[in-house]
Amino acid sequence: MTAFQDSTVTDRSIGAILADLRHLSADQVEKIVRHQRDKGVRFGEAAVALGFASNDDVMFALAQQFHYPYAAEDQRKANPELVALNQPFGVQAESFRAIRSQVMMRLFNEGQDRRAIAVVSPDSGDGKTFFAANLAVVLAQLGGRTLLVDADLRHPRQHAVFGVANQAGLSGILSGRAESKVIQQVPGVPSLFVLPVGTTPPNPLELVERPAFGLLMRELLTKFDHVVVDTPAACYGSDSAVIAARCGAALVVARKNQGRVTSLQDLVANLSETPAKVAGVVFNEF
Structure with a gap:
């Protein structure tokens, strides 16, 4: 297709x-x-x-x-977190489209270098995976080829959100094991693809720090119009900052009325010391 x-x-x-x-x-x-x-x-x-x-x-x-792309009724119960696909005319989906517009204006102006977007958050439970998944959906709804990379090598969930296989994926690529067909098309959304984690590795930070991850991001940017990358929460280590640096851009997600201001400030400060451009901070109200 x-x-x-x-x-x-x-x-x-x-x-x-x-x-x-x-x-x-x-x-x-x-x-x-x-x-x-x-x-x-x-x-x-x-x-x-x-x-x-x-x-x-x-x-x-x-x-x-x-x-x-609009999920049929029988598909919505299987993927309830995909609000941009399940209820594309609802309030939440409209919020994601507004964020998409801001991202397009800030990161994809003519003449700018191509960047992948790392979605980062200070703490577990901020809604980062939910946000990354729906951002990828609304970008794909523009018609361009969009890839969602699950780089949360500690607690991967994107394969479950989209209902795709997780036998092989990013961890195998970064560890040097030759794997085929690791990128999967999302059923019903011809322009959306997912690269799951595969086997959860014992050395997640070391894998993303290797040159192979940066080389992979550059290669993917030549094959897809948009690349969105899910990351581990910053509370688990420096993975997210390393991933953002390789991607070139970052969006920070924090949960309103639950996240700690100091954690958010520390994360933004850490990102400012990397080559990544911080596109903005999103407060998750859901």
């Missing part, structure tokens, strides 16, 4: 998408068409009025028409 489409809108009609989604019979489709004609409404409105579809079904069909 290609990451880009030749046209903005698919040729399939709302009716065809809804019929497939809800397994509508020919008789049901005919009733909807008749109601549509009699009431002068659109097919989706008629289907909802007759109880053959929900408003959510119609939004899903519209998203399919415009190639806008």
Whole structure:
């Protein structure tokens, strides 16, 4: 499946998408068409009025028409943290789109060097993994090839968030073991890919400090439009600062009303001593 489409809108009609989604019979489709004609409404409105579809079904069909990744109803329970994919028209998703706009303006101006974005946080439980996952989703929704790298070699979770295999991944690459097919496409999002950790290593800091990690980041930036990197919380060591330095940019996530100000200040101060550009600090209210 290609990451880009030749046209903005698919040729399939709302009716065809809804019929497939809800397994509508020919008789049901005919009733909807008749109601549509009699009431002068659109097919989706008629289907909802007759109880053959929900408003959510119609939004899903519209998203399919415009190639806008939107998780089907049966996929949302499996990946509840992916709010930008499960409820792309909700308040939380809109917040991620606003952050995406700020990131694009601050890090991707014309003429600037390409950078990966390390998502860092002072403490465990700040919502860093949740944030990195949804930032990757909204970047992918722009249409460009987007890669989410799970570089939290201490407590990896991105494979569970996206429901992808974790037998092989970043740790194998950095330890010099030749592994194939470690980058996996996210089902239903043609332009989003995940590189999981694989086996959790006993020496996480040493692995990211090796030249191989920096070389890998540079190579990935030639193959993807956006690279988002999840990191261990700073309370576990200096991994996040090292990773941010190799990525070239960092976004700091802290949990509102729970995180300690001193921990946040220390993290930002440490990042300022690296080559990484700090794009901003995000306060997680959820």
